[in-house]
Amino acid sequence: MAEFTLQEDLEFALALADKVDALTLARYGSNDLVVESKPDMTPVSDADRGAEQLILNELAAHRPDDSVLGEEFGVHGTGSRRWVIDPIDGTKNFVRRVPVWATLIALLIDDEPVLGVISAPALSRRWHAATGLGAYVTEPGTSVGSTATRAISVSSVTDLTDSSLAYASLSGWKEAGKLDGFLDLLDTAWRTRGYGDFYSYALLAEGAVDAAFEPELELYDMAALVPVVREAGGRFTSVAGEEGCHGGNALASNGKLHEAILPYLNR
Numbered sequence: 001m002a003e004f005t006l007q008e009d010l011e012f013a014l015a016l017a018d019k020v021d022a023l024t025l026a027r028y029g030s031n032d033l034v035v036e037s038k039p040d041m042t043p044v045s046d047a048d049r050g051a052e053q054l055i056l057n058e059l060a061a062h063r064p065d066d067s068v069l070g071e072e073f074g075v076h077g078t079g080s081r082r083w084v085i086d087p088i089d090g091t092k093n094f095v096r097r098v099p100v101w102a103t104l105i106a107l108l109i110d111d112e113p114v115l116g117v118i119s120a121p122a123l124s125r126r127w128h129a130a131t132g133l134g135a136y137v138t139e140p141g142t143s144v145g146s147t148a149t150r151a152i153s154v155s156s157v158t159d160l161t162d163s164s165l166a167y168a169s170l171s172g173w174k175e176a177g178k179l180d181g182f183l184d185l186l187d188t189a190w191r192t193r194g195y196g197d198f199y200s201y202a203l204l205a206e207g208a209v210d211a212a213f214e215p216e217l218e219l220y221d222m223a224a225l226v227p228v229v230r231e232a233g234g235r236f237t238s239v240a241g242e243e244g245c246h247g248g249n250a251l252a253s254n255g256k257l258h259e260a261i262l263p264y265l266n267r
Contacts, residue, residue, distance in 0.1 A: 051087035106223035116224035166200035181267030
């Protein structure tokens with residue numbers, strides 16, 4: 001079995017994201033985009049499936065001993081090094097030509113997320129991190145057509161009344177029976193916005209918002225977010241306070257607000 005450093009894996013994941021971005025951008029806004037409903041009634045497009053198949057092909061060629069979990073095609077292999085893929089996080093936005101969508105690429109080793117890439121080409125932004133290597137965003141530079149990469153870190157806000165909070169929707173909290181606590185939390189904050197999906201967590205890692213939370217998520221929705229949040233100095237747990245991305249939901253914060261938020265989401 002070939003061995004790779006985390007830096008090598010990160011470089012591979014970033015190069016892989018370049019290839020996926022080219023595919024997804026070519027399909028974004030296209031008049032012949034094919035959209036179907038999955039059994040759970042969420043949409044899936046030919047771009048979702050094409051992007052995940054591209055990733056599977058690249059992993060088979062360059063990381064053949066690793067296992068994979070993807071949103072569209074499920075599990076491949078049994079290796080302790082596992083790539084977790086969401087080919088288009090924000091498919092509903094994608095099919096409606098809203099530019100807030102991203103490809104999520106994560107590497108888990110023994111179920112611990114150690115690498116994450118969040119690539120949002122329609123926003124011209126990409127976030128990446130790996131354990132011990134820091135968290136970064138690549139964004140448009142100061143001249144036309146240029147890009148710049150900078151290190152990012154979470155905010156230093158310590159009081160909920162000064163906080164800016166991000167969420168996806170109200171309905172999920174209602175279905176989870178936690179709407180009252182959720183609304184009380186929003187009423188306590190200085191500012192709230194429904195950015196949704198990956199974007200809330202990317203903004204958290206940049207320090208633009210102070211916490212983000214969702215009541216129901218899959219592993220492929222969260223795995224790439226965890227290293228970015230953690231390496232930026234934040235904390236990522238389930239709503240119950242379980243560290244990491246295996247709890248079926250998420251609370252991510254700058255760390256300083258985490259313990260104050262948890263009781264609201266568990267009423």
